[in-house]
Amino acid sequence: MKILAVETATRCQGVAVVDDFQVLAQETYSDCASHASILVTNIDRLLQSLALSLTQLDGLAVSLGPGSFTGLRVGLSTMIGFRFATQLPLVTVSTLEAMAWNVKDESRQICPILQASRGDVYWALFRWEQDRLLRLSDDKHGTLSQLIDSIDELTILFGEGWVAYTKELKNMLGEKAISGPEEAMLPSAVSVAFCSLSSFYA
Secondary structure (H helix, E strand, O other): OEEEEEEOOOOOEEEEEEEOOEEEEEEEEOOOOOHHHHHHHHHHHHHHHOOOOHHHOOEEEEEOOOOOHHHHHHHHHHHHHHHHHHOOOEEEEOHHHHHHHHHOOOOOEEEEEEEOHHHOEEEOOEEEEOOEEEEOOOOEEEOHHHHHHOOOOOEEEEOHHHHHOHHHHHHHHHHHEEEOOHHHOOOOHHHHHHHHHHHHHO
16 A cells, blocks of 8 residues: 655654555655745655655645644645545544554553643653554643653653654653654654554554
């Protein structure tokens, strides 16, 4: 199943095409000032590189937040437009749940963290059991103190919120805070695609 996936929840923009769990092509822009100005162009370029048209795809996927309202609006409205034009099915996924796919080989509790306004953060807790992702909490929005209170065991922390508040979180969590791998820190369109696949096959 060929899926076009888009990630615009933060300043990081990602577009990817996967065929089930095979990545056909992807592009990531780590610091995008305006998603609206480049998203459609980037999608078009990615599809051209594969000699694919939208109508040759089997589905569309996009992250639904939490994250930047403006970025999410651009990603969702673009994919809704593609859905109306092509009649392809569209799946939306939690940005935090998609980020959990960045550390699929991790057996310990994981916690993706995104920045929110006024020093707050978004987070959720997950755990992988073999190839099954278990959600241990809802998506949360709150202060660093509330995040810290929700973690009671050794946890892999990653995402832009972890990068921004590493010192504070390490000071408060001590040995319970383990940094995730560098490549897991940014939201990923590939992870959005992989996270969406079960919904297409449901």
